Amino acid sequence: MTARKTFAGARLGEIRRGLGMTQAALGRSLGVSTSYLNQMENNHRPISRDVVQGLAEKFGLDVSVFSMDEGDRLIADLREAMADPVFADAPSRAELQILATNAPGMAHAFLTLHRAYSRAQERLASIDEALERPDAGFSPLPWEEVRDFFHYVDNYLDAVDRAAEQFARTAGFDGRDKIANGARWLAERHGISTRYEGRLIRRYDDASRTLTLSPDQTPATQAFHLAHQVALIAHAGLIEATLDLARFRTDEARAIARIGIANYFAGAAILPYGAFLSAARELRHDLEALAGRFGCSLEQVGHRLSTLQRPGARGVPFFFVRVDQAGTITKRHSSTPLQFARFGGACPLWNVHRAFETPGRILRQLAETPDGVRYLCLATDVIKPGGHFRAPTRRYAIGLGCEVRYADQLVYADDLDTTNAAAYEPIGISCRICERxxxxxxxxxxxxxxxxxxxxxxxxxxxxxxx
Known part of the structure; x- marks a missing residue:
């Protein structure tokens, strides 16, 4: 399988200008000709490995700036949009790659325009809905805007992640007594008492300085919601600054994102970056062993593995997805070339759908996508009981996976023949754009x-x- 070529001329030009160097000067420093460097900056040639290595060694550049992760996400989104029958001839992947890499703002603007067009078509197909919501406009829905925000920051918020890690250390939240230690920290630092009563999962009353958690929930859920409230109380300024940088269009999107960022803090506090990354490597990414060591759920472990993208301390790039029983993707994130469809369900050949048939088991699958990339995929079911007789029980399946070149770092690959091409099942992304x-x-x-x-x-x- 050939390595993917990276065309990032605009990015290379920005780096050169930031160094205050001409093409000739940078070329001499890197040992390449001026004409060769010029061809790379104009996307006539891909960025060479020697140039990337030279920038890292001579100028201390983080080579992740040439990562195609964001470009891959944009390309996947653009391909899905261009699959709309309104476009007679879709651009080639190479053309979309150049657009995503060198004009990401234009790519995002196109996706916004296509979203507006799609929603207009939906309104025309449902006149009643159009009459009931004449002021809806063509802006993205608030939850779509928030989803895209996390999608394009690679689901990693460095400042929030580090603040959560610091809280875990100072509050003793990185051990198994999370709830007791977290409640003690809230009482000592903020004069907030913690109670366990009622059926509402979490409620905070600022007037009485009381945090109430439902005793019906699991300890992992209680710890998550305690940390969520810590984020809102102790790091409100950091959250608001992050929201300001995101520049959401509506107050509703900002409010949804505030909850999302607090959730991110909670997950990072339960599974502090450094300690979790070290344990993941030690335990070879054994989901159940990690959940047991940190006293959390499999879903929390799976989601956290997909966020280990700290510069200079990156973990194995994972994708993570949660699917309901109807096949609808309710959570999705990918640090791998695999990108999920923005709308609709996942490929039915993917093992995440079979997880509902084998409760309590972690399923393994060797899979290959149409672009030739091979993955080790894991899937299991998740049951979230309501805590009392009439409370609804929620069921999901979670999927987690990485490129097969990282398989030796996972305990799940020990007895799999990853070199056998016949062992890989062909999966896709969305039938509308699948080439099989x-x-x-x-x-x-x-x-x-x-x-x-x-x-x-x-x-x-x-x-x-x-x-």
Whole structure:
């Protein structure tokens, strides 16, 4: 499998100008010709490994600035948007890569425009809804805006993450007595008492300085919500500064993001970055062992693994997803080339759907996406009981995975033959943009391909996809 080429000329030019150097001077310093450097800056050639290494060694540059993670996310989103039948001819991946890398602002503007178009089409298809909401406009919905915010910051907020790690150390929140230590910290630092009563998961009354947690919830859930409230009380300024930088369009989006950032703090406090990264490497990413060591849930462990993107101390790049019983993705994040569809469900061939059939087990799957990248995928079911007889029980499946080149760092790969091409199941992202021609689970044809239809012949699909 060939390595992906990185075209990031605009980024290279910004770095050179930031160093106050001409192309000739930088070329001499890196041992490349001026014309070769000029070709890279103009995207006529990909950024060479020697140039990236030279920038790191001679100027201390963090090579992650040339990471294609954000570009990959933009490319995946652009491909999905361009799969809309309104576009007769979709640009090639190379064209989309140049746009995402060198003009990300334009790419985001296009996605905003396509979102507005899609919502307009939905309104036309439902006149009643359009009449009931004449002022809705074409701006992204608040939850969409917040989802995209976390999506494009790689689900990692450095300042918030470090603040949570500091709290965990000072409050003794990094051990197994999280709730008692956290409650003691709130009482000593802020004069807040913690009670365990009622059925509301969490409630804070500022007038009485009382935090109330439901005794019906698991200790892991109680600890999470205690840390969530710590974020809102002790780090309100940091949260507001982060929200200011995000520049959300509406108060509703800002309010949703405030909760999301507090949730991020809570997860980072329960699983402090340094200690968790060290334990993940020691235990070879054994989900159950990590949950036991830190006294938290499998979902919390899985989500945290996908956020270990601190510069200079990165963990294995994981994707993380949560799916409900209808197949709808309710949480999604990827630090890998695998990007999830922004709308609808996940590929039915993916093992995350089978997790509901085998409760209590962690399923393994070797999978290959249409771009040829291979993954080790893990999936298990998650049950969230309500805590009393009439409370609803919520069921989800969570999926976690990494590129197979990191498989030796996972205990789950020890007895798998990762070198056997036949062991990999073909999975996709979304049927609308999936290039596979012979998938027996395909729900709709790919919009980028033409079809051949023969009324006198029938295979698994009622049509053939032309090459």
């Amino acid at each position: 021609r012979a998938c027996h689970q395909r729900s709709v044809p790919p919009v980028e391909k033409r079809l051949s239809i023969d009324a006198n012949a029938r295979d698994v699909l009622p049509y053939a996809i032309r090459r």
